[in-house]
Amino acid sequence: MRQKVVLITGANGEIGHGLIRHLANTTGANIVALDVVPLDKSLRDLVSTYIVGDILDQMLLGRLVVEHEISTIYHLASILSTKAEYNPETAHRINVEGTLNLLRLAVEQSQWQGTSVKFIYPSSIAAYGIPSLNEKVQARPATEDQWCYPTTMYGCNKLYCEHLGRYYSTYYRQLSADCGTSETVDFRSIRFPGLISSETIPSGGTSDYGPEMIHAAAQGEEYSCFVRPATTIPFMVMPDAVKALVSLEAAPRNRLSQFVYNVTSFSLSAQEIFDIVLKAFPKAKIHFAVDECRQKIVDTWPEKLDDSAARKDWDWAPEYDCRRSFHEYLIPAIRSRYQTPK
Numbered sequence: 603m604r605q606k607v608v609l610i611t612g613a614n615g616e617i618g619h620g621l622i623r624h625l626a627n628t629t630g631a632n633i634v635a636l637d638v639v640p641l642d643k644s645l646r647d648l649v650s651t652y653i654v655g656d657i658l659d660q661m662l663l664g665r666l667v668v669e670h671e672i673s674t675i676y677h678l679a680s681i682l683s684t685k686a687e688y689n690p691e692t693a694h695r696i697n698v699e700g701t702l703n704l705l706r707l708a709v710e711q712s713q714w715q716g717t718s719v720k721f722i723y724p725s726s727i728a729a730y731g732i733p734s735l736n737e738k739v740q741a742r743p744a745t746e747d748q749w750c751y752p753t754t755m756y757g758c759n760k761l762y763c764e765h766l767g768r769y770y771s772t773y774y775r776q777l778s779a780d781c782g783t784s785e786t787v788d789f790r791s792i793r794f795p796g797l798i799s800s801e802t803i804p805s806g807g808t809s810d811y812g813p814e815m816i817h818a819a820a821q822g823e824e825y826s827c828f829v830r831p832a833t834t835i836p837f838m839v840m841p842d843a844v845k846a847l848v849s850l851e852a853a854p855r856n857r858l859s860q861f862v863y864n865v866t867s868f869s870l871s872a873q874e875i876f877d878i879v880l881k882a883f884p885k886a887k888i889h890f891a892v893d894e895c896r897q898k899i900v901d902t903w904p905e906k907l908d909d910s911a912a913r914k915d916w917d918w919a920p921e922y923d924c925r926r927s928f929h930e931y932l933i934p935a936i937r938s939r940y941q942t943p944k
C-alpha cells in the first residue's frame with residue numbers, strides 16, 4: 603500500500619519551517635518534504651521523508667507518486683521578487699513551470715484516487731501593481747481583483763499561477779470525451795503580505811527590509827534599510843501565515859466563493875518598524891539608504907489589503923496584531939535566538 607502523505611515543496615524555506623512544525627505538532631500527517639537543498643536538521647524528525655530535488659525534474663515527481671498517495675500539496679517553492687529580477691527567465695521556469703508540473707501531478711492524482719487532491723498555493727501582495735505612489739497612498743484596502751498589474755516577474759508569475767490553479771480546478775481537459783467531469787484538483791490560494799518569522803530570515807524578497815531590520819538589530823549588526831521611512835505595506839507574522847494556510851486547507855469547499863483570498867494583519871511604515879526595533883534593541887545600528895529600484899517595486903504594493911472575503915468564507919482572523927506580533931512573538935523569540943542581553 604502506498605502511504606497517504608502531505609507534500610510540501612520549498613520545505614526548507616520560511617513558510618516551510620513554520621508549516622512543518624505546525625503540521626507535525628497538531629496532526630498525524632505523514633509529510634514528504636521536497637526542496638533543492640537538504641532539509642534543516644531540526645525539521646528532519648518531523649517529516650516522513652525529505653527529498654532533495656527540483657520541481658522541474660519530471661522523473662522525480664513521477665517517482666514521488668509511485669511511492670506516495672498525495673492528499674494535499676502545499677506548493678511553497680518559488681523565487682521571490684528581488685531575486686527573480688536578476689534572472690527573470692529562470693524565475694519564470696521555477697515559479698510557473700514548476701507550479702504547472704505540480705498542478706498536473708495533482709490532477710492526475712485526483713483522477714487516480716477518485717477524490718480531489720487539495721493544492722494550497724501561497725500567492726503574494728506582489729500580484730498587485732498600483733501605477734503611482736499617489737494612487738497607492740489614496741487607495742482603499744485592495745480587494746483581490748483590483749490593481750492586478752504586477753511590475754515584477756515574481757508578481758506576474760504569482761498572478762498567472764493563481765489563474766492556472768483556477769483553470770486546472772475548473773476547465774482542465776474541458777473538451778475531452780467526458781467533458782471534463784472527472785475528479786480534479788481542489789486549488790486554494792492565499793495572497794500574503796510581507797511575512798516576518800522569528801526563526802528564519804527571508805532571502806530574495808522585496809519586503810525583506812522588515813524582517814532584516816529586526817534580525818540585524820537583535821544581532822547588533824549594522825543594517826541599511828533599502829526603502830524610504832514612509833514606505834508602508836502590510837505585514838504578518840509566521841504563526842498567522844501558517845494558520846491561514848491550514849485554515850484555508852480545512853475549509854469546506856462549498857463555503858469557498860473564490861480561489862484566491864487576501865489575508866492581512868497590520869500595516870506599518872518602515873519608520874514605525876524602525877521605532878519599535880530601536881526601542882527593543884537600543885544599540886541597533888540601522889540607517890536608511892534607499893535603493894531606488896527596490897523602492898519602486900514596494901511603491902506598487904498596496905498599503906492595506908481587504909481580507910473580508912477570507913473572513914466571511916472561512917472565518918479568517920489573525921491572532922497577532924501589531925503589538926502582539928512584536929512584543930509577544932518577534933522580539934522575545936528573536937532576542938532569545940541570538941541571546942542578546944536585555
Ligand code: SER
Nearest residue numbers: 682683726807808809
Ligand atoms: N515577500 C515577498 C517578496 O518580497 C512578497 O511575497 O518577494
